Amino acid sequence: MPLQPILASLRHHKLTATLLTLQVAITLAIVCNVVYMIASRVERISVSTGLAEDELSTVPSRNIDKVGNPDAQLVVDLAALRAIPGVRAAVAVSYSMPLNRNEWSQGICPDKQALDRAIQRNSLEGSGCVEPSVYDGTLGLIDTWGLDLVEGRGFTPDDYPAHGKPVVAIITRALAQRLYPGQRALGQSMYDGDRFIRVVGIVKRLVRPDLRADGSNDESMLLPQPPDSGGALYVLRSAPQDRQRVLAQASAALMRVNPQRLIKPERLRTYSEIRASYFQRDTTMIGLLIASALGLLFVTALGIAGLANFWVQQRTRTIGIRRAIGATRADIRCYFQAENFLIVSAGVLLGVLLAVGLNLLLMSRYELPRLPLWYLPVGALALWALGQLSVLAPALRASRVPPVVATRSV
Structure with missing residues (x-):
């Protein structure tokens, strides 16, 4: 035309x-x-957390009075939670979970020489050291959270120290590649400034409690240590359709074990609700x-x-x-x-x-x-x-x- x-x-x-x-x-x-x-x-x-998100529920518990034997209290609490019909597994953690904004991170280096470089530069940049998010919890954390263990093993009772800090850790694949590029991270000993921490396992993915824009969201590590005596976040794994019922029964079970605690009903949430709240x-x-x-x-x-x-x-x-x-x-x-x-x-x-x-x-x-x-x-x-x-x-x-x-x- x-x-x-x-x-x-x-x-x-x-x-x-x-x-x-x-x-x-x-x-x-x-x-x-x-x-x-x-x-x-x-x-x-759409970020993947690495957790079995559709199967997890959380119950935060804060002790009103100081507990004489917090470890024994955790054992009794977890036994009561695992006895609830439909609960496949339960652990206690120190309030930190992926996407719940309760961040705990620390500097970690592949060796002492990397730490010396970081000290000289007064920065982790270019030293080989990183600052991963740190999670901890009682025995069974890997299975309860549904993490994909790709190398090594999970924690055993012997990994939990009676006194002092743990000396073994499980890290994510992203953190392993960052700390030991081109090397096998399993069996290596990381250094945090006052102790060496041996890598006994590697999980495929575990994101931070609070996402960052620097590409380090998958850099996380797990330590074998229970929560302190102030309280704990109890994480329960069950079938997706049982989560609301499990939450209600879990709160009642914990109060029966020890009424001297504070459990806010509005804080009882499935992990799906935690994720939805983070991305609201x-x-x-x-x-x-x-x-x-x-x-x-x-x-x-x-x-x-x-x-x-x-x-x-x-x-x-x-x-x-x-x-x-x-x-x-x-x-x-x-x-x-x-x-x-x-x-x-x-x-x-x-x-x-x-x-x-x-x-x-x-x-x-x-x-x-x-x-x-x-x-x-x-x-x-x-x-x-x-x-x-x-x-x-x-x-x-x-x-x-x-x-x-x-x-x-x-």
């Missing part, structure tokens, strides 16, 4: 064509960045971003369709004349689609520049990562498709204008 008649028509409607071009450009710039932000948030909330702001933001992107696309589609309908009404007699001199219905439909394609293409070219500029602004103000370039052609294709779909109904209506319209007086 010759472009000259289309360009001549657009020159007579400069303002409306310019406004539609700007609308398409702004839509492309915003939607590309919004979709990237949505993808980033979805990737964040992200899921809310995803909903808002999706709504804003769809709303902007709808307004753009409405603008394209409305303008096309207006032009069809204005050009009814012109369309009739073209039909009278031999133009087919397909010719009329293609004319409006080609006209829309030119306007959207101009908007796409301007929108690409705006999208890059907006991303640079977001990078400088909100630390958003750089927008991948492949988002731009995908966004352009989406706008072209949206434009063609939006103009299709007016174009079909224009193609049905009969040639007899050309004989009517203006």
Whole structure:
């Protein structure tokens, strides 16, 4: 189809064509960045913790009075919890779990020489030392949490020291690769400044209580030590459908064992609820971003369709004349689609520049990562498709204008 008649028509409607071009450009710039932000948030909330998430429930217990023998109290508490029908396993931990924001971390080095380098530099950066998250708990932690042990063994009763600090640990695969790149970490002895800690096992994955943006979310370690005498977080593993019942019975069982404790009903949660609470702001933001992107696309589609309908009404007699001199219905439909394609293409070219500029602004103000370039052609294709779909109904209506319209007086 010759472009000259289309360009001549657009020159007579400069303002409306310019406004539609700007609308398409702004839509492309915003939607590309919004979709990237949505993808980033979805990737964040989809992180795997390494736990058997659908089978875990948590009961936080805080002692009111100081317990004379906290280890004996834990044994009695765990026996009562394991006696609940449906409970497959139970452990007590020191309140830290993945995604519950109770972070406990410490510096750890592959050897004493790495620690010396960190001290000289006054920083862990470039020394070989790292700062993993630390979890601890009673015997059976690996099985209760459902961790995937890929090398070595779990903790045994002999690993729990009667006095002092533990000297063995289980670490994640990510931490093993960070501490001992290109080496086998199992059997190595890490150094924390006052003792060597031997690696006896490696789990596939275990994320931090609070996610970070530095790529260290999988760097965690487990120590064989029970919670202190102040209280504990009891973690129970059961079938997913039994979790609410288990929580109610667990609270009652613990209070029967020792009424001198504080268990807040609102703190009894399944792990699914802990995860949902951690990502609540992200899921809310995803909903808002999706709504804003769809709303902007709808307004753009409405603008394209409305303008096309207006032009069809204005050009009814012109369309009739073209039909009278031999133009087919397909010719009329293609004319409006080609006209829309030119306007959207101009908007796409301007929108690409705006999208890059907006991303640079977001990078400088909100630390958003750089927008991948492949988002731009995908966004352009989406706008072209949206434009063609939006103009299709007016174009079909224009193609049905009969040639007899050309004989009517203006």
